[in-house]
Amino acid sequence: MNLMQKTIFQTGLFLMIVTGTVQATEDPLKSAIDSGLEAQEDAITAQQHVDSLADETVDLLQEYRNALYRTDDLKEYMDQLEKQVKAQEETLVSLKKQSANAEVTQREFVPFMLRMVDALEKFVALDMPFLSVERKMRVKTIKEMMDRPDVSLPEKYRRIMEAYQIEMDYGRTIETGSDTISLNGKNTTVDVLQIGRVALLYQTLDGKECGYWNKKGKIWDKLPDDYNESVKKGILIARKQSSPDFFNIPVAAPEKSR
Secondary structure, eight states: OOHHHHHHHHHHHHHHHHHHHHHHHHHHHHHHHHHHHHHHHHHHHHHHHHHHHHHHHHHHHHHHHHHHHHHHHHHHHHHHHHHHHHHHHHHHHHHHHHHHHHHHHHHHHHHHHHHHHHHHHHHHHHSOOSSHHHHHHHHHHHHHHHTOTTSOHHHHHHHHHHHHHHHHHHTTOEEEEEEEEEETTEEEEEEEEEETTTEEEEEETTSSOEEEEETTTTEEEEOOGGGHHHHHHHHHHHTTSSOOOOOOOOOOOOOOOO
8 A cells, every 4th residue: 555545544534533423422412402402392381281270270260259259149139039028928918917907897898888878868868859860860870889899999988978078069059950840739840049958949930930948848838929039039140140149038947956
């Protein structure tokens, strides 16, 4: 082997040794780097998992707190509902008592109202005969109403009191109207003048005869002709065809109290 060949051989051997050395050195370093990267990735994954668990924990904690709030609200609502139920139970007991009392009151009050209607009917029959048809019809309507189940007890009482009020008002008014009365055994159409319950007078349509209702005898009695003008004046005043003024009327003497 000459010198040049020897030199080339040595150079090649040197390169083979160096290359082998470099390769031997790179393998552990690369392995270490790869291991470090894997560890870092595992750490990142673990941290992400921890963060996820932390977020879930926060969410669960918030849900727990919300559940506590809802539980408190529900408890407060249930307490309030319990109070309402108790109040309703007390009201129901009270209504039952009132209903029982109302039934007793109705049993006692209905006979009282019936007596009021009977008294009103008798009063109209015994009173002076003015507006007889209208007044008797009012009493008849009330008596029929008392038998109707569709009319409430307060409404029945109201109608009775209304009829009593109308009868009371008759005693404070002056009214006139046409009516047919019995004179000398004949039915005669006349003008009737009602002055409260003080006097009930009549005058024939020709103005030539007048008279009054005799309460004691329950008949119409003739008045002297001197009263014709006075009765006519009263009729005109009642019709509002003349200004209010004084006029003479016969008044029965007061009866002695027994």
